[in-house]
Amino acid sequence: MSKQRIITCCAVAALASAAVLTPALATAPQGLSVNGIVSGSFGKLNLNTAGNKTGKWGMILKTLDDTDVGADEINLAGGGYTGWHSHPSAVFVTVTAGSIVWFDGSDPACPGHTYTVGQSFIEDVARIHNAFNASESTPAQFKAIHINPTGTSGPNFVINEDEPTNCAAQNNARHH
Numbered sequence: 001m002s003k004q005r006i007i008t009c010c011a012v013a014a015l016a017s018a019a020v021l022t023p024a025l026a027t028a029p030q031g032l033s034v035n036g037i038v039s040g041s042f043g044k045l046n047l048n049t050a051g052n053k054t055g056k057w058g059m060i061l062k063t064l065d066d067t068d069v070g071a072d073e074i075n076l077a078g079g080g081y082t083g084w085h086s087h088p089s090a091v092f093v094t095v096t097a098g099s100i101v102w103f104d105g106s107d108p109a110c111p112g113h114t115y116t117v118g119q120s121f122i123e124d125v126a127r128i129h130n131a132f133n134a135s136e137s138t139p140a141q142f143k144a145i146h147i148n149p150t151g152t153s154g155p156n157f158v159i160n161e162d163e164p165t166n167c168a169a170q171n172n173a174r175h176h
Helices: 003-021
Strands: 030-043 046-048 060-062 067-081 091-097 099-104 112-116 120-123 129-132 140-149
Touching: 067 129, 091 112, 099 140, 112 120
Parallel strands: none
Antiparallel strands: 030 067, 046 060, 067 140, 091 120, 091 140, 099 112, 099 129
């Protein structure tokens, strides 16, 4: 084999493997607006209501480092989506208008769960997901409460992620 042909074959092989190994690009949101309602710094948290329960209900909440607590209002226009992302802490979500389909990219099956007004769910820490407004005309809105490490509030609270390969079959061009 000639030197030129070897170089050409190696270059083609390198380009082909780069195309296969290159991950999908992170997806930008569409029709999304996030309004911070409030965020406060609380230092380390160490709450235990065992001695002061309300009926049988009690709470134990302990963090190992300084902690922020915040609330956001998230609006999705008709057909809008958040883009694939995760968070550095758990997020407590309640739908307040319309409905959303929440895709769990960390689950091999990439299930979509529909949540409507008044329904709540928890997004676990580091869980790759994408929320989609299936209605083309009705806006969706939800509130998100987060208890997170100090320094990860604001833009650092959303970690952009690539679309998981296991979700390609479940999603269409409108929400990935």
